[in-house]
Amino acid sequence: MPARLNQLDVSTPVGIAARVTASARTTASRMSPDVEGWLDGKRRQPFESTIIPLDELTEPNGWRYAADTGNLEHHSGRFFSVEGLHVRTNHGHVREWWQPILVQRDIAILGIIAKEFDGVLHFLLQAKMEPGNADLVQLSPTVQATSSNYTQVHRGTRAPYVEYFTEPDRGRVLVDILQSEQGAWFHLKRNRNVVVEVTDDVPLHEDFCWLTLGQIGRLLQRRNVMNMDARTVLGCLPIAGPARGPDGEDAYEGAPPDSTEPDGLHTMTEILSWFTGRKSEYELSARLVPLNSVVGWRRDTEKISPEGSGNFSIVGVRVNARTREVHSWKQPLLAPHGLGLAGLVVRRIGGRLHALVRAEVLPGNRDTVELGPTVRFMMDDYAGTPAERRPEFLDHMLSARQGVLYDVVQSEEGGRFHYAETRYLVVEADDDFSLRVPPDFAWMTVEQLLALQRHSYYLSIEARTLLLCLNNL
Structure with a gap:
């Protein structure tokens, strides 16, 4: 049996935030290829991901509708299933x-190997094909695999480098946190976000490359290059605030990421009390039910x-990918209707950058509420949603012409979602933007958010992506 991840050394490395920050400021490396050209070459490989009728999934050793529930499940009982949910x-x-x-x-390993070259931390990323990815190939963690994958339930080959995360004494843990995924689409989903630093030589497979965090920051400015799983793992790294402010000056040099001092609008104690109050305020019953009993949905041969x-x-979908552990397969995917x-x-308060976050209630959350971005919305709903029922601050964000710090479309997880794209937007408000906000919202410094992100189930996956992008501007 493979050793569990918690057998690794989990002592807190000294000075890691400073080393991560130095990596974020390094935008060139002799270890890295011409990443854009390298990725273009990977995308020219003969990959196929084709929408097929849902009924074509049901075959021996494939997927099936359970006779009693209608749930769509794999014959092995592993991987994932599509079930029904009743929410009150x-x-x-x-x-x-x-x-x-x-x-x-299954709890997936989302693991990244870190290694120092020329005195700078680099991170080993994979050019990985996923059937639901826009552009098919995106940069992913070193290892992105459920236990069903890395124990080879699919009877394919073993994922490269997985032993760095399943065997003891392979390296020193820099990050090891359970984090959630999309609470609107997953039921109680969690992944193990892990970064392990090694000092020994690591053999470099052809679909992998070493990048500094600064190089990754530049790639975050491009659409659909850095996949969701890489973003969530990298976002858990301790960093001394944004490497640069919007004006190019040092933003808050030396501020520790776990600071609880009352340097912001609210102390950490006040924030945790507010968050606990939001959890106590809301009731949520999200009960799994048979898929064939779900009201308001229909199943036909297609979808x-x-x-x-x-x-x-x-x-x-039907998939062919020679670079994957299994070269061909069929599977279901959740296909969003349009762009999210x-x-x-964000706003400077007392000279410090604060972000306006929302206590977000989603049916798949493990503890009802997580901290989400100011606004999360499916844009196809905009025209049909009356103004009074649109999310607070939505129109403010959409009408912003100045202070836009980040505005890039990124993909969500392509192994479970089909062409799920989200427009990630960061807008800096001026001093006229009110500090008084509705009860579900709170102003937090970036350092406070970084501190919360080092614990499980505080920040939603969208909030974690936005914080990573903000820290790498």
């Missing part, structure tokens, strides 16, 4: 609904889709 809550405009949801009980308006459908928006308002 006292939060928001809609208090009850039914929906399909992805259920994945599972809402009977009226809705944000997603369940579709099938994850927007963050």
